[in-house]
Amino acid sequence: MVTMAATVDVSDSLDEARTRLIKTARALNGAWAASLCSMLGLVVASLALLLVAVTVRPVYVVIWSVLLAAAGYNATRFWPRRTPRSGRYLSKAERAALRGVLDPDGRMAWPDVVRLVPRPELELGEGELVLGMPLLACLDAHELRELLTVAAVQASVEDEREVRWALRVAHGDVGRQLVGRRPRLSWATLRITETLRSRAAALEADLGNWAGACERAAVAALRSSSRSGAAAQEARDQVADAWQLLQQEWLAPAFARGRREVAPFTGLRRFVEGADAAGWLGSPRPGGPTCDVLADLVARHEDTVARDLGPRHARLQAITWEEYPVEVELPRWRALVTEVLDAARRTTGDPAVTLDTVLVLLESGRSHELAEATAVERGLTPAHTTAYVEWHENFTSRLLTAAVAVAAVDSLHFKPEWSWPEGTRLVAEDGWELPLESVVAEVLGLVREGAGPAKAYGELREALVRLDIDVHEPLWLDHDLVERPERPIGSFAARQGLAPRMAIVTDRSLHVFQDTQGARLNRILGPVTQRDASFELRKRMLKVWQGDTGDQVLTVAAEDVRRARIGPATGGLWWRLTLSCADGTVVLRGRGDGLEEEAEVREWLGDRVERPWLAAAPAVRSVRNIVGLVGVTLGTLALLWGVLLTALSPSGMPDPLPAVLAIGGFVALLLAVLPDAVVDLVQRLRRARVSSVA
Known part of the structure; x- marks a missing residue:
């Protein structure tokens, strides 16, 4: 699949990038053909041994038949397979409606498969169009049309048969494990597929160069129009950055607390619109999808696509963005304050749970100690460089924000509400908003400027008193919101x-x-x-x-x-x-x-x-166990005796006896595992039927 890359080698022209891509594709196809031929050679050798056994020594027929079956099954690992991909597939009518918006003149070959995914991407290749819901929710029809035009140029390289097959090999899991549950490839498989993997990586790199060259060419071709040719790419990058921020700041904390937003992509559009209205964006936005078809697709498939955001998404409690402050943000604040006070209590023994207790801890310079203690409880160590440093750098502001917010809510003068693009805010009864971030930034700014912690936190106490927030009032810290020990x-x-x-x-x-x-x-x-x-x-x-x-x-x-x-x-x-x-x-x-x-x-x-x-009846389970135990015992003994008699060839032994013992032992082993195989097949069919209905 051809991906629209953002970082590429700018020296590549279209012809150079295309030539290099075709050359790499041919090299990958050659490496794949060599690996497949080596595996087929094992199959041919096993077949030759089987034919020799049939004509010379029939007792070895069973052994070489098993070897031939194993070699044939092993060869299937090197044939590329089409793996199922996550996402929501559009129906025929929905594909036609989408084409009427994005390709009304029918200038491109429209794919038979259109798949919606929860990532900010638009890709066209391998017979399908992959459209990210973040882009579908935030971009207008003109911007999507420009991105699709670039993607169509990128996908034109698949007209070359070598590239088309190389893409299938690179994405076909060639050299996969014989046993699907093994997490890593064996040493032998790694050695055999080493060349394949290196050339597949080179193909991906050349695909990125080709995609970047196509994107630059498309931008240059559109510069003569009234709208800048780079506008669609800039809009795509803005949406991608906004989606990453939304996931990091709001979606991930909600998942951690067992909650999920029912409309994450609609929330992304409202966040982008709010950021545009607040002047956070460098260039103005048109305001999301203006076409009824695009808006209808977002509304119809948003919840289904959002379930692919995480493996536990379907088991989480659904909430709206208006419920987010009460369900997620406020419990997070309370949990952090509780965790810090518990860590401080281990050394001071002070049972007080007030805002003044938190301020005293920060005034006394214990923020680094408390940050280290809470980092350990979160599993953060100096080995986790980025997360560990970020936790220490933002710990004081994060703790001060949480403590002041909890005290403000517990004073009953403020309540948490949701707004775009700021997120959670504290609003008084008369509608006045508590500038929480500004207050915290001003206090920490005084500390950094040398005014001293006593003066900075003293001014904070005075400001809170004027807001009728009692710093000595016990905070409502629900310990049930903190992670309980395992039972x-x-x-x-x-x-x-x-x-x-x-x-x-x-x-x-x-x-x-x-x-x-x-x-x-x-x-x-x-x-x-x-x-x-x-x-x-x-x-x-x-x-x-x-x-x-x-x-x-x-x-x-x-x-x-x-x-x-x-x-x-x-x-x-x-x-x-x-x-x-x-x-x-x-x-x-x-x-x-x-x-x-x-x-x-x-x-x-x-x-x-x-x-x-x-779950079966005890009598049925006993019969199954007896059949399995007898079959395994007799089958193993019969196979061993068959091999032993073949090797020794005692005088007076009937010639067919070793073959009869070997075949009988093989049949006994099959009968031993037959009940389990039947039950396993029934359960697989049942799971397939349930998944197809779902």
């Missing part, structure tokens, strides 16, 4: 791979620790040693509350789990827990039927847990 649910011993683990389940997370007292590998099938579960739970939870991660292997938060599955393994002697997360899959195994572990995991994750066989 333990239970614990169980398990294995991750071959390593023993101790898992602690809380109401928010799964903590996996190293288990130094776990059974050794030579006793893995022996009886489970009874241990004091309550003692283990108390000991591990104490480490969780203290933040001691010395022997903690990993932590899985409930909101990060996309799908959970727990049930007995084949044979019923072991249970298996699989947690599919955004950054990989966690697999734990343990002895027993898994019923107790399943109850703890269900209390943690709720109905998201799939329970194959655990």
